[in-house]
Amino acid sequence: MTLLLDLIALLKGDTQADRIVPRTGQTARLTAAVSGAMAFLAVFALALSLAAGRLADRWAEALAQSATIRLSAPEAEIEAQTQAILTILAQTPGIATARALSDDEQRALLEPWFGPDLPLADLPVPRLIEIKETAEGFDALGLRQRLAAETPGAVLDDHTRWRRPLIDAADRLRLLGWVSLILILGSTAAMITLAAQAALALNQQVLRVLRLVGARDSYIARAFVRRFTHRALTGAGVGAALGTLAIALLPRAADEGAFLSGLGFQGASWLWPLTIPPLAAATAFWATRIAALRRLRGLR
Amino acid sequence: MIEMQDAAYGYGATPILSDMTLRLAPGSFHFLTGPSGAGKTTLLKLCYAELLATAGTITLFGQDANGLDRDAIARTRQRIGVVHQDCEFLDHLPVSENIALPLVVAGRDSADQDSNLKELIAWVGLSGRAHARPPELSGGERQRAALARAIIMDPDVILADEPTGNVDWDMSLRLLNLLCELNRMGKTIVIATHDLALIRAAKAQVQARVLRIADGRLTAAGTNL
Ligand SMILES: Nc1ncnc2c1ncn2[C@@H]1O[C@H](COP(=O)(O)OP(=O)(O)O)[C@@H](O)[C@H]1O
């Protein structure tokens, strides 16, 4: 209930109640500056997170989790070796399905290059085996060694697999971005708490006089909370705006691939920085409220 | 409205007051006297719940003071006007806003109180000083500003702790006259003072009881001062 009143008072503003707390220039500037700096950093952490996430998604899509085995063998052995490979694949962990392409499918694949009347049986065209891997993926090195030992004519082609560590790195980067955001938020809360405590200590006499003339704790706390919330909101607004501007002004390198050019916001994600000032204000609201009520409890 | 039954208080282990039994009837006028350090300020603090009795009971407007939560204490203080011994103000606000402060914090501030405020400031003789800051006031002006702040909420009880503490005799009489006038308007008054001349001066104007604190106990002082 008092919380609701706090929020209403915050939105409405109460110039008379604001006057009961003297202006403390230093803590005011400190709060605004810290909020601004933190909001600036938060924009970068946010951009990093979103960009890393986009990169990871794009690479994961390209990977498509498929590979191919090409088998070249004398005509007489080809069926037996195909069966051998399928057996090996069935025993390999991380492989979802494996399937030898039929003659018709191979012909369809080659048709664009050689025309429809390809005498497939007379040509030394390798047999293709299509592999779909599971999300965990398979051990390519182990598979390759086993194929070399048991079916020397088979070649594992997994051209996209090299990207997997990059995807892991991008995922990790996204996580680090979010962790940074949480740390920034926590630091903001800590610093605003310190600033609020300093202001409250400086105004000990004000608190005592207010209590003695019959002010309720929530009333007194509100005056401080309003002050600090406004400062944090203003500071974070400026910081977030500058951070967003800095990102917008990042020079664009190549359109595709280059990681640095991907650091930024795209489309609707430009709206994300808008969440930072309210978040800073909410942090200041709670930090100041808790600090004020705790301080007041030490007074009768 | 304020009652004490065998109330006691001590800062830490040392008892300051014990066996305090007292009833402040509506419209009564009490002097609280005793040597410096006897516990007059302590007793008044018990009356507005800045201190809580360590034994016995203190009843404020029918409620046990020890059972009041912080909001209830605030509401109780809105009904008791206190002139504190070291009358502290908000030094960054002008005198007039300091006097209006109890109204503001009680959420009762509005334009129609404005003429009341002006009248009150004139009554305590501070019209010319309304825009001054508290640190610019003389001792007597501070005491009168504190008195005005104590009565702005039109409380039934007024507790004044050494209201003539650091003012000259003329100003003391002026403050006493204001308090006597308030009593004639029906207010319950308690004045803590070690100044016996002030008590004698009051006897001509009001029917006052004199209580004396000595050795941590409350006794009714004889009329022969
Ligand atoms: N906050 C305090 N802590 C410890 N002792 C105190 C405190 N305030 C007052 N005292 C002691 O309590 C006694 C009574 O003080 P007080 O009520 O101020 O006396 P008076 O107002 O009659 O001069 C004094 O001995 C004083 O030293």
Ligand SMILES: [Mg+2]
């Ligand atoms: Mg005293």
